[in-house]
Amino acid sequence: EPEVTQTPSHQVTQMGQEVILRCVPISNHLYFYWYRQILGQKVEFLVSFYNNEISEKSEIFDDQFSVERPDGSNFTLKIRSTKLEDSAMYFCASSRQGDYGYTFGSGTRLTVV
């Protein structure tokens, strides 16, 4: 069964530092997403990406965040100048097209200290 792979599984960073979370979506999928889950809260949508551009983003996804697909396989989320409240589990997901369901990765647990 194809998987979405996320690295690292855990990351601890100091407040104010930049972090890059990495994802390898399923190879024949066209749509890519980032979601996050703050401990004890709902999974929240951050951004969707299609055809090498952002197709939709939430209010959470402000100028502190950016996404990139630097090559044909990786999809990254960059968080500039991290804050304590950025501590969460970040999930990458991909889908083949709109009619199909999402496949999620196992997540990166980000802790900002």
Place this chain on the structure above:
Amino acid sequence: KQEVTQIPAALSVPEGENLVLNCSFTDSAIYNLQWFRQDPGKGLTSLLLIQSSQREQTSGRLNASLDKSSGRSTLYIAASQPGDSATYLCAGRRSNDYKLSFGAGTTVTVRA
């Protein structure tokens, strides 16, 4: 905006009992609805996907139904086992966008 609610928040049953997990959504213009399983500290594993044109989907001991008119989906797990202990999340997608709106989940404990 699609609001998704799951009741109850937690459920504890003895092994062998059937489980019924409820999900309600506010926007009837739902495109599809997906059920996920989440183990503590882990990722989201897709269980079932129901398109808006479908009434139900089945996979093994799992059956999910969708009623757009009432804004409800139900996940049935037959003959529960301790290995079914996890948090179950439902997530709906509206017709005019690609993002999923998640419920807060139902945490299930199956007692041996």
